[in-house]
Amino acid sequence: MAMAMIASLSPATSSFSKLIEIKKCILEGFTSIKHVKHVHAALFRFGLHQDSYLLNLVLKASFNFDQTNYTRLIFHQAKDPNVFLWNTMIQGLVSTDCFLDATQFYVSMRTQGFWPNNFTFPFVLKACSRLLDFPLGIRIHALVIKLGFDRDVFIKTSLLYLYSKCGYLDYARKVFDDIPDKNVISWTAMISGYIDVERYREAVDLFRKLIDMGLRPDSFSVVRVLSACAHLGDLNSGEWIDRCITQFGLSRNVFVATALVDMYAKCGNMEKARYAFDGVPVKDIVTWSTMIQGYASNGLPKEALDLFFQMQKEKLAPDRYSMVGVLSACARLGAVELGDWASKLMDIEEFLSNPVLGTALIDMYAKCGSMTQAWEIFKRMKEKDVVVWNAAISGLAMNGHVKPAFGLFGKMEKSGILPNANTFMGLLCGCTHVGLVNDGRRYFDSMNRVFSLTPTIEHYGCMVDLLARAGLLDDAHQLIKNMPMEANCIVWGALLGGCRLHKDTQLAEYNENRIQRLREAHRVHFV
Incomplete structure (x- = not known):
């Protein structure tokens, strides 16, 4: 309606009437960028294209349609842009995630002699936070103090975000403490x-x-x-x-x-x-996935699967998180056929292109003893991060394919992927299962010496178990003594198992006493 009224205006119409009708059209809102351009053209037609108030309204409308190039055109056609136009540009660029452009506009604004105000600072500081542009943020903070805006709660909050995002938490806390209200x-x-x-x-x-x-x-x-x-x-x-x-x-x-x-x-x-x-009351897929994963990660695989079936009845398609929970539950139950069925509810390409999903599928097949299928998924993975490699290495090791696991570790190194603590857990567990003492020592020593990784109590536990099973009880005991942390019941229990296996009653009695003292001290049950 308003557009029709603009079209009916003629150059003879008074400037006041033109202004009223165009403003009315703008305030009624725009339905498309084409609509915005019609109004902008009308401003030119009636000689109102330098009216800062109307230009500002058109600028805001252009940003609503994500037309940043067109907004730049509008802005640069203004002969004498005022601070309101500058602010609208900076705010609009930030709202459309054009953070670098926003900071560049701010620098241009200052270069041309304009002083920012309390509407400028929050948005340009947000841009600095997203870009992690700490130097510019520091200069802006200095200007905030100089211009007397250092008690403005919105500006201070923006400064707080800047410092925290850039990793200066102590500075952020000082800004926070200085906010009066x-x-x-x-x-x-x-x-x-x-x-x-x-x-x-x-x-x-x-x-x-x-x-x-x-x-x-x-x-x-x-x-x-x-x-x-x-x-x-x-x-x-x-x-x-x-x-x-x-x-x-x-x-x-x-x-x-x-x-x-x-x-x-x-x-x-x-x-x-x-x-x-x-x-x-109304559960979305994230709520269902969170609960399913919660059951799976807390050792309740049956409950996880029951809830997944309930979700299926609600006609909700699984997302990657619920699928990971389901596959984890299947792995724990050894339910390979169920896991295979569940995986087919999603496109195989999603598994092959997503390391988290791919890892869950490899892990499920491996723990269910279907290493051939696990290996096929690993080979087809489009993106292999360290977690994917670890799943394959651990899968091979737990299924008795220890030498292939070693070979895969070598390929992992050559591909430029750095191993982590979990990589070595897989390797050491494989060595323990088949009694490869020398290989176990080599991998354990290389953790710190080659890869600068600090062995955890779990790694020490694996080594003690490996040595004890092989009858190297004194070596295992000495390793416990040299541990940088106090050995727990599991570590002492590994040595105790070796003592019983090799009938060392004296050391076995010593271990039993240590375990009993630990149980009393920590009030935990050791099986």
Whole structure:
């Protein structure tokens, strides 16, 4: 309607009437970029193309249709762009993820003598954060102080994001502490900063302070802090947050509920995870996948598969996460036919092009004893990261193909993939299964000497088991004495098994006493 009225205007119409009609058309909104261009053309037609107010409205509309090239054309046609036009360009470029262009526009703005204001700084600082452009961010911070905007909560929060994203958490905390009236966004920014650098305890502690201040957290902050509890295995804090979720009426939020399920699952409380899962009114595929993976990773494969079948009844197609959970459950149960059926619910190309999915399928076949199928999937994988190589090496080793596992390790080295701790666990377990002491020593020694990897207690346990099974009881005992950490019941138990196998009653008695003392000290049951 408004467009028709613009078309009916003539050059004889008063400038005021033209302005009113064009403004009315703009305020009614645009349906397409073609619509925007018609209005822009009308501005030229009636000599209003240098009107900064109207140009600003057209600029904003152009960004809504992701037409950054056209917005640049509009901007550069302005003879005397004011700070509002500059701000609209910077804001629009940031909103369309053109972060480098946004910083370049900011530099041009300063070069041409314009001073940024409280609308400029948050967006250009966001661009710096995404680009990790710390030097420019520092200069902008100095200008913020110079222009007296250093108490603006939105600008300070943007600075906080900049410092945390660039890895300067102590500076970020100083900025945070200096914010006079912190809002939820400021708190969430600081909490996220801690989580991003794996300082999970500080994130949880800060969330507690947020609640103590009487602020109401939003769903994003709750999801983030629940992920911190999951990483820490902090069930107590997670349960407290669960009560806060109920208090603030966030229980029905699917993102919060899914994060709650994930937290309980990773903390090992599957009963509460299921309670949270059942309380979600409308479950999406992520919620189902989280619960399925939770069952699988907590040693409940039957429950994982039952839930997967229930998800199938809901007509939901599996995603990569639910598929990984199902394949893991099948591997644990040795249900190769079921795993094979489940894998066919997704295109084989998804497995071959996704290392996570491919690894799960290789692992399932290998643990079910179908090494031929596992090997075929490995060969066809389009992208092999270290986890994929590890799955194949461990699969070969656990199925008795230890020499081929060694050969595959050699190919892995030649391909430029650096082994990790899990690589050597597979190799050492293979050596233990067939009693290859010299190879086991060689791989164990090369961890630190060649690859700068520090052996864990699990690696020491494998070596003790290997030596003890081979009758090298004194060597195994000496290795335990030389360990940089205290040996646990499993390590001593490996030596005890060797003592019994080779009938060394004196050392066996010593081991039994050590295990008994450890059980008493740590109150754990050793089988």
